[in-house]
Amino acid sequence: MKLAIQTKDFSFTYPKTKEATLKGINIPIYANKVTALIGPSGCGKSTLLRSCNRIHDVYPGNSYDGEILLYDNNGEKAENILQYKKENDLINLRQRIGMIFQKPTPFPMSIKDNITYGLKLSGIKNKTELLDRTEIALKGAALWEEVKDRLNNSAMGLSGGQQQRLCIARAVALKPQVLLFDEPTSALDPISTASIEELISELKNELTVLIVTHNMQQASRISDYTGFMYLGDLVEYNVTETIFLNPKEKKTEDYITGRFG
Amino acid sequence: MNRLLLNKIVITLSTLAALMGISFLLWILVTLSIRGYHSIDWHIFTTDLVNNGLRNVIIGQFILAGIATVIGVPVGMMAGIYLREYGINSKFAMIVRNLSDVMMSAPSIVIGIFVYGIFVVPFGGFNGWAGVIALAILMIPIVVSTTDSMLSLVPQELREAGIALGASKAQVIYKIVLSAAKIGLITGVLLAFARVIGETAPLLFTSANNNFFSFGLSNQYPSLTVSIYHLALFPSQTSQNLAWAGSAILTLLVLFINLITRFIFKPRKQK
Numbered sequence: 446m447k448l449a450i451q452t453k454d455f456s457f458t459y460p461k462t463k464e465a466t467l468k469g470i471n472i473p474i475y476a477n478k479v480t481a482l483i484g485p486s487g488c489g490k491s492t493l494l495r496s497c498n499r500i501h502d503v504y505p506g507n508s509y510d511g512e513i514l515l516y517d518n519n520g521e522k523a524e525n526i527l528q529y530k531k532e533n534d535l536i537n538l539r540q541r542i543g544m545i546f547q548k549p550t551p552f553p554m555s556i557k558d559n560i561t562y563g564l565k566l567s568g569i570k571n572k573t574e575l576l577d578r579t580e581i582a583l584k585g586a587a588l589w590e591e592v593k594d595r596l597n598n599s600a601m602g603l604s605g606g607q608q609q610r611l612c613i614a615r616a617v618a619l620k621p622q623v624l625l626f627d628e629p630t631s632a633l634d635p636i637s638t639a640s641i642e643e644l645i646s647e648l649k650n651e652l653t654v655l656i657v658t659h660n661m662q663q664a665s666r667i668s669d670y671t672g673f674m675y676l677g678d679l680v681e682y683n684v685t686e687t688i689f690l691n692p693k694e695k696k697t698e699d700y701i702t703g704r705f706g
Numbered sequence: 707m708n709r710l711l712l713n714k715i716v717i718t719l720s721t722l723a724a725l726m727g728i729s730f731l732l733w734i735l736v737t738l739s740i741r742g743y744h745s746i747d748w749h750i751f752t753t754d755l756v757n758n759g760l761r762n763v764i765i766g767q768f769i770l771a772g773i774a775t776v777i778g779v780p781v782g783m784m785a786g787i788y789l790r791e792y793g794i795n796s797k798f799a800m801i802v803r804n805l806s807d808v809m810m811s812a813p814s815i816v817i818g819i820f821v822y823g824i825f826v827v828p829f830g831g832f833n834g835w836a837g838v839i840a841l842a843i844l845m846i847p848i849v850v851s852t853t854d855s856m857l858s859l860v861p862q863e864l865r866e867a868g869i870a871l872g873a874s875k876a877q878v879i880y881k882i883v884l885s886a887a888k889i890g891l892i893t894g895v896l897l898a899f900a901r902v903i904g905e906t907a908p909l910l911f912t913s914a915n916n917n918f919f920s921f922g923l924s925n926q927y928p929s930l931t932v933s934i935y936h937l938a939l940f941p942s943q944t945s946q947n948l949a950w951a952g953s954a955i956l957t958l959l960v961l962f963i964n965l966i967t968r969f970i971f972k973p974r975k976q977k
Contacts, residue, residue, distance in 0.1 A: 500866055539870055539872040543871070544870035546866065546867060550867035552864070552867070553882070553888070563871040616870075619872070
């Protein structure tokens with residue numbers, strides 16, 4: 446199986462804290478699979494996710510340790526993304542690894558401009574190509590039918606679920622290798638949640654998904670692999686079925702059966 | 707029973723206080739309207755101060771405040787952007803933010819004196835540019851503070867979302883953050899404009915006054931507020947009527963600008 450990302454003894458410390466938030470994490474993220482990170486609040490799962498596109502770097506003073514290897518499309522050559530120093534390298538990284546946030550984050554512009562914003566940043570100027578890629582992205586996020594007649598309307602007028610799908614379309618438009626989802630459905634109603642989950646399952650044909658979720662049913666429904674994290678450690682990682690049906694660690698079992706967390 | 711009684715007392719007292727506040731406002735508006743109504747006619751808008759009209763001083767006031775806005779808004783906004791997006795909580799940013807807040811409550815006459823010392827005395831006399839600078843100085847901290855607080859209302863996720871798509875920090879600020887805060891920023895500019903257009907003290911001994919229509923900012927320059935000040939003190943009925951008319955016009959103007967800001971701020975707020 447091809448690897449997309451692999452962390453090696455990865456530790457992370459927030460500024461002005463003595464103790465590391467993540468301690469020596471080793472986790473493989475396989476290409477074209479959905480990997481879920483679960484665990485109680487404060488276990489570090491979001492911190493790990495946010496390390497993968499170095500979004501932490503928006504705030505100064507964090508320290509990374511160890512390696513996060515990002516593989517090319519063939520799963521052969523890998524680069525340690527923690528070595529990137531220049532803004533240009535980080536910009537390239539973020540175009541390869543997209544991110545979806547907990548709250549939908551449409552930009553205050555039209556639906557079309559939301560999609561073309563990232564494309565223009567990546568250097569596409571041709572108008573027909575921009576429009577084509579917009580259509581493909583919106584279709585890919587199952588939003589095209591709902592918005593095709595109002596592409597020039599403000600994205601702020603969409604419902605929460607539509608906004609979240611727009612954000613996914615916006616990220617998918619850049620054809621990233623990996624998409625990071627940070628609790629993408631926790632602000633949405635059940636119907637929107639179902640459509641996002643369906644979308645994630647379809648997306649893995651084209652890219653790799655890493656998702657943080659509080660909702661264990663969600664993890665079991667959509668993921669192929671699951672990692673259980675607790676207090677900055679990766680307690681257990683395995684095929685999702687094994688984690689939920691046959692966990693090896695007592696902690697994991699306690700968490701998924703709802704005894705704590 | 708005691709609680710109900712206390713409740714009634716508090717409601718009565720606070721209602722009375724509210725009525726008192728609003729009655730002064732109404733009193734001012736009614737007086738200005740009555741006195742102004744009798745004094746305002748077309749003659750005022752078509753002739754200059756020298757012929758007992760207000761045309762040159764109204765236009766002069768707008769020119770002074772307008773140029774001050776052109777200078778003050780970019781400086782204030784850039785500083786506000788620095789404070790919120792780049793400095794955030796650094797020591798330097800904290801100092802600038804606090805100083806700017808102090809500046810905002812600085813008495814405007816003090817700013818007038820300062821500009822008198824820096825731009826009037828060395829240049830050999832009252833001039834319009836000195837008035838412009840005084841108004842701009844008055845305006846900058848207001849714009850800094852509104853920019854700072856309007857940008858702080860833009861959710862952090864929006865910035866992260868821009869960064870996560872591969873935008874640079876500058877691109878995120880100028881394309882996403884500013885447009886998310888657009889309405890608030892425009893409101894801030896209008897309120898700052900409304901604030902300086904009614905100022906007298908910073909103009910009193912910087913641009914002083916001029917009886918004639920003028921575009922020459924290097925000489926004494928006409929302004930409505932300073933004219934009101936002089937006219938009201940002048941012992942003639944015509945001058946005093948003109949002062950009332952000027953006050954009414956000025957009040958309506960400021961009221962109008964404030965109403966516009968309400969108008970643009972409201973309809974989109976719900977979304």
